[in-house]
Amino acid sequence: MEDAVAQVKRILKDTAVTEAQVRDTVWNYYFEVDQSVKFLRDQLKKQENKKAPAAKRAAPSKAFRERSLFADTVTCRPGTDHCFSENLRLSTQPPSSISQQRISLGSSCRYGISVFDGIPWRLPMSMNTDITYCGRPPPRMGLLGGSSKLAALAKARAAKRQQEREQQQQQQQQQNQPMEDVQLAMPSMPSMPATVSPSGSSLVLDTGVLSSRSESGASVSKRLTSLLAERSRDRGRTSPRAISPEKQSYLRRTAVFSESIPSSFATSLCDSSFAPSTSSSATSPSSFPGGLHGDAGGKTHKGMSADEIWKLITNKPFFYLPVTERQAEEITKNFDKPSPDDIIKEAQATKGGTANAPASKKVQFQKGSNRAGLERDMKSLSIQEPTVKVAQPKQKINVVEKFTSSHRKAHINFVVVGHVDAGKSTLMGRLLYEVGAIDERTIQKYKRDANNIGKGSFAFAWVLDQSEEERERGVTMDVAMNSFESSKVAFTILDAPGHKDFVPNMIAGASEADFAVLVIDSSPNAFEAGFIQSGQTKEHALLVRSLGVQRIIVAVNKLDNAKWSEFRFDEVKETLLAFLSAAGFSESQTTFVPCSGLSGDNIVKRSTRPELSWYNDSSLLEELENLTIVERDIGAPLQLSVTDVFKGGNSSSAISITGRINAGNIQVGETVLAVPSNETATIKSITIADQQNDWAVAGDNVQIALSNIDIVHLRAGDILCTSSSPVRCAKTFSARIIVFHLRIPLIKGSNILIYRGRTTEAARISRLTAVVDKSTGKITKNKPRHLISGQTAIVELEVMGSSFPMETFKASKDLGRIVLRQDGITVAAGIVEEILSVKHDATRD
Numbered sequence: 001m002e003d004a005v006a007q008v009k010r011i012l013k014d015t016a017v018t019e020a021q022v023r024d025t026v027w028n029y030y031f032e033v034d035q036s037v038k039f040l041r042d043q044l045k046k047q048e049n050k051k052a053p054a055a056k057r058a059a060p061s062k063a064f065r066e067r068s069l070f071a072d073t074v075t076c077r078p079g080t081d082h083c084f085s086e087n088l089r090l091s092t093q094p095p096s097s098i099s100q101q102r103i104s105l106g107s108s109c110r111y112g113i114s115v116f117d118g119i120p121w122r123l124p125m126s127m128n129t130d131i132t133y134c135g136r137p138p139p140r141m142g143l144l145g146g147s148s149k150l151a152a153l154a155k156a157r158a159a160k161r162q163q164e165r166e167q168q169q170q171q172q173q174q175q176n177q178p179m180e181d182v183q184l185a186m187p188s189m190p191s192m193p194a195t196v197s198p199s200g201s202s203l204v205l206d207t208g209v210l211s212s213r214s215e216s217g218a219s220v221s222k223r224l225t226s227l228l229a230e231r232s233r234d235r236g237r238t239s240p241r242a243i244s245p246e247k248q249s250y251l252r253r254t255a256v257f258s259e260s261i262p263s264s265f266a267t268s269l270c271d272s273s274f275a276p277s278t279s280s281s282a283t284s285p286s287s288f289p290g291g292l293h294g295d296a297g298g299k300t301h302k303g304m305s306a307d308e309i310w311k312l313i314t315n316k317p318f319f320y321l322p323v324t325e326r327q328a329e330e331i332t333k334n335f336d337k338p339s340p341d342d343i344i345k346e347a348q349a350t351k352g353g354t355a356n357a358p359a360s361k362k363v364q365f366q367k368g369s370n371r372a373g374l375e376r377d378m379k380s381l382s383i384q385e386p387t388v389k390v391a392q393p394k395q396k397i398n399v400v401e402k403f404t405s406s407h408r409k410a411h412i413n414f415v416v417v418g419h420v421d422a423g424k425s426t427l428m429g430r431l432l433y434e435v436g437a438i439d440e441r442t443i444q445k446y447k448r449d450a451n452n453i454g455k456g457s458f459a460f461a462w463v464l465d466q467s468e469e470e471r472e473r474g475v476t477m478d479v480a481m482n483s484f485e486s487s488k489v490a491f492t493i494l495d496a497p498g499h500k501d502f503v504p505n506m507i508a509g510a511s512e513a514d515f516a517v518l519v520i521d522s523s524p525n526a527f528e529a530g531f532i533q534s535g536q537t538k539e540h541a542l543l544v545r546s547l548g549v550q551r552i553i554v555a556v557n558k559l560d561n562a563k564w565s566e567f568r569f570d571e572v573k574e575t576l577l578a579f580l581s582a583a584g585f586s587e588s589q590t591t592f593v594p595c596s597g598l599s600g601d602n603i604v605k606r607s608t609r610p611e612l613s614w615y616n617d618s619s620l621l622e623e624l625e626n627l628t629i630v631e632r633d634i635g636a637p638l639q640l641s642v643t644d645v646f647k648g649g650n651s652s653s654a655i656s657i658t659g660r661i662n663a664g665n666i667q668v669g670e671t672v673l674a675v676p677s678n679e680t681a682t683i684k685s686i687t688i689a690d691q692q693n694d695w696a697v698a699g700d701n702v703q704i705a706l707s708n709i710d711i712v713h714l715r716a717g718d719i720l721c722t723s724s725s726p727v728r729c730a731k732t733f734s735a736r737i738i739v740f741h742l743r744i745p746l747i748k749g750s751n752i753l754i755y756r757g758r759t760t761e762a763a764r765i766s767r768l769t770a771v772v773d774k775s776t777g778k779i780t781k782n783k784p785r786h787l788i789s790g791q792t793a794i795v796e797l798e799v800m801g802s803s804f805p806m807e808t809f810k811a812s813k814d815l816g817r818i819v820l821r822q823d824g825i826t827v828a829a830g831i832v833e834e835i836l837s838v839k840h841d842a843t844r845d
């Protein structure tokens with residue numbers, strides 16, 4: 001970036017171009033000096049020619065302002081009273097348009113906060129928050145789109161139903177006992193014991209969830225007290241006494257629990273003011289706060305009346321354990337004895353001649369189960385940090401020197417992109433066949449097999465489309481990798497899928513490529529179908545450019561279907577040139593080749609077909625061989641993007657990965673760090689293009705066998721690096737993005753998916769920092785409310801998952817480029833400018 005900026009400034013030194021303009025233009029043209037200079041010169045000319053004031057930006061609509069205003073002015077103040085209903089909903093209308101209700105979320109209404117789940121914006125609320133809340137809109141009259149007759153009929157029916165319901169309710173009230181009206185928010189407890197255990201210390205109603213429709217709290221309390229008094233009288237009995245059906249039913253309905261002392265966990269969950277005292281009496285039922293004992297009538301516990309107790313318990317949420325103290329004691333006793341497993345282990349140990357050896361740690365602990373013993377045992381427990389062994393190769397190779405002296409063929413990775421069915425796989429299959437990478441027999445077999453399932457024309461495509469599903473459907477689904485060598489260069493083909501459903505796979509392929517071949521179906525109407533907004537021609541071109549590809553070869557394919565027409569070729573070329581140069585591909589870096597993958601014209605050799613006599617330029621392979629090799633920093637710290645992980649490979653015991661070295665080098669015997677798992681592994685072997693090698697450098701596609709690592713710690717999309725220069729896992733970062741075609745604007749809080757190479761992570765736009773003017777490079781608006789198609793902006797993104805290895809674009813061109821997608825559509829692409837916070841505890845989801 002800095003080099004490009006310096007060069008542009010040097011060329012434009014006598015002009016009035018600002019530093020910011022240069023920087024922005026250089027970025028927008030992905031650091032291409034020629035293009036940036038041309039663009040800036042054009043802008044200067046334009047500025048001189050017309051100094052008309054810029055058109056005013058359209059003001060946001062009234063509705064939008066009102067909605068925003070309301071969302072912003074939700075009031076939040078501490079409050080105490082609570083009143084909420086699930087029927088109420090937040091309105092997006094301004095408060096003045098409908099009647100308001102005031103909702104206060106006090107401490108006693110802490111769960112009411114869930115009412116607001118799912119609202120489209122974030123409310124600034126906490127546990128003790130008052131929220132100005134709009135009431136439910138009045139019910140709509142009549143039927144939706146129905147006639148007045150139907151509406152009248154429905155109204156009459158509703159009235160009849162209401163009448164019937166009222167009658168039923170009246171009948172029920174007459175039949176029912178008064179206590180029938182007591183309802184529990186909790187599900188009924190049919191299995192509740194109908195007898196009261198003599199050991200049961202007291203009865204308490206779970207009033208935190210109790211509501212009464214017709215009976216006052218006092219009367220419930222009185223009857224409860226009398227029941228308890230009766231139970232108290234029964235205390236002396238040794239056997240449980242059967243109680244009357246009425247009381248059984250009452251007990252069931254009111255979910256009477258034998259109380260237990262809340263654990264400290266429960267107490268802290270519910271209310272610390274009700275924590276039992278730590279004195280010995282705390283374990284006594286009588287000390288339980290608010291405990292209702294069978295002192296019949298008058299004052300009950302601690303001199304409180306039933307009404308007072310009622311008030312007390314209705315105001316406080318309790319936590320009850322559904323076990324009696326006696327049951328709890330029984331359960332605890334069970335742990336005093338060794339478990340059946342321990343007994344067996346002990347017997348086995350004795351039989352094996354180790355009679356004196358401790359059977360198990362647990363048995364030992366049980367025997368000396370006093371507090372001091374426990375403390376001693378706890379002290380003796382210690383967790384040892386695993387020591388990371390950094391293995392060094394037996395004989396360290398100077399890889400940079402080796403590479404320089406090796407005179408290896410230059411290596412080029414190129415991705416083949418384009419609209420679905422443009423003929424990408426067929427074209428590449430033909431190329432591989434003609435360069436001799438695929439033998440005649442294999443092609444003949446593919447032809448036979450393809451004919452058998454009625455897909456004879458796909459024979460060449462089968463060279464790359466290897467999966468059964470791809471062959472049956474005639475659609476490429478994942479990136480297919482294949483390689484071949486010409487006399488000068490070693491090529492790796494990344495055949496990307498064209499179907500819109502597989503754009504994420506296309507992104508993965510494009511992020512591993514140095515160059516792109518854009519395949520166009522030039523058949524009548526086919527080019528137009530792929531070039532429209534919903535087609536993949538534009539999307540793929542924009543994506544490869546956003547992912548750093550600067551040089552593109554356009555294969556104007558299926559020209560046999562256009563009768564080898566020069567006019568059609570020119571038509572496609574002109575339309576695409578305009579688009580590609582707007583997308584950031586310079587004209588000098590864009591070439592067009594008329595060809596046909598099916599017939600093989602102009603693929604490897606120049607076509608001798610008379611209909612193509614109008615074209616005297618390079619074949620596709622010649623164009624590929626003319627590509628300028630991308631220089632990679634092979635001495636930099638290692639960064640290797642993992643594309644696949646599997647067991648076996650070169651060594652049956654090892655874990656193997658395939659991937660591409662983005663920067664640095666590797667050698668056999670070296671220790672590498674896997675991010676995000678932060679696990680180390682040792683390189684056992686390296687394979688490049690089916691050849692075992694002791695080392696590999698940036699740009700190589702490798703298969704590596706790893707040892708000292710479990711397969712669960714590796715996944716496609718992970719990065720292998722060195723422990724001394726680990727790649728970070730970002731939590732929040734700022735990015736400069738170019739917004740693609742959008743259906744709805746991007747706003748703060750928008751949920752999106754971030755794609756980088758083979759990694760995908762859910763994220764949220766946490767801040768819209770600024771909109772940047774593409775032409776001037778100036779910030780045109782700080783903190784915009786939304787972003788629309790075509791804008792360039794600086795945004796902050798919050799990664800929702802826990803494992804997204806990335807670097808700034810400045811530090812790594814491969815790890816610093818991202819693509820943002822939403823609902824299956826690519827909405828933006830950009831570069832990472834700054835990592836604002838990292839996830840230290842990044843783990844696998």
Ligand SMILES: Nc1nc2c(ncn2[C@@H]2O[C@H](COP(=O)(O)OP(=O)(O)OP(=O)(O)O)[C@@H](O)[C@H]2O)c(=O)[nH]1
Nearest residue numbers: 420421422423424425426457475476498596597598
């Ligand atoms: N006439 C003609 N047909 C072609 C040519 N190239 C490919 N086809 C046909 O186009 C169809 C699709 O070819 P593929 O190679 O599968 O296309 P693709 O772009 O790889 O498809 P996806 O990867 O699924 O997007 C097949 O029926 C091919 O036979 C060509 O040069 N001329």
